[in-house]
Amino acid sequence: MKDYKRLINRKKVPAHIAIIMDGNGRWAKKNSLTRSEGHRQGAEIIEPLMDAAIDMRIKVVSLYAFSTENWLRPRTEILSLWKLLDYFFRSKIDMIRNKGIRIKHSGLQERLPRSTLNTIRHAEHETRSNNKLVLNFCLNYGGRQDILQAVNRWAGRRRGSGKITARQLEGNLLTAGLPPVDLMIRTGGEYRISNFLIWQLAYAELFFTDVLWPDFRPHHLYQAIYEFQNRERRFGGL
16 A cells, blocks of 8 residues: 555645545445444544544535435434434534634534524534644535625625625635635545535545545545645646
8 A cells, every 4th residue: 555644745644635425325235234334433433534634634624414405315314314413413522622723613603404404503613722623523514505695794894885895705604714615525425516615616626536525534634635746736827
């Protein structure tokens, strides 16, 4: 197995990595477990990956935890996801705080259970002073919806009849204050971005892997970063 960690140039790591955590259900089926168990196993993958991100001095990791389209899933699965999220933050908040991780939520508040919303707000408050890594949970998030709400928010505040600028739109996105995405990783063998951070991904490098999310390890993260560093980013220029 190639030692990607040793090959990485630590002076050129991506500032912002976004991850579509795909494959929990297929992993569960493969191991004769329930989908809820697949999601639980997927949640356990987060801590070692954050350790790797901190070691690489990555500034932001955004996780696609629940999309606006995921409401179409069975109600029992959705309820189990809220319970898992509550459990994750209750059991991990001390670890998150001690590691210097700041929690951020980028997502719509509508339809989220009050207990889940309160859990997220508590995690954001408890970690507000941390600065080693921003762990951004994109929960109840959709890229198109993000752009629409940003425009509507700007329109509700504007004075006069001027047109919205790119900077103004970015300032009203749910990810306001975060840098653009440099590298997007999707696990599970699918090759699409699924309405994830559409504006923010404009010039991101994309890395797709067949590895199911519960099987994703720091080694795979290092591989994605290594491949990122070996691509030429021209941002539309020559």
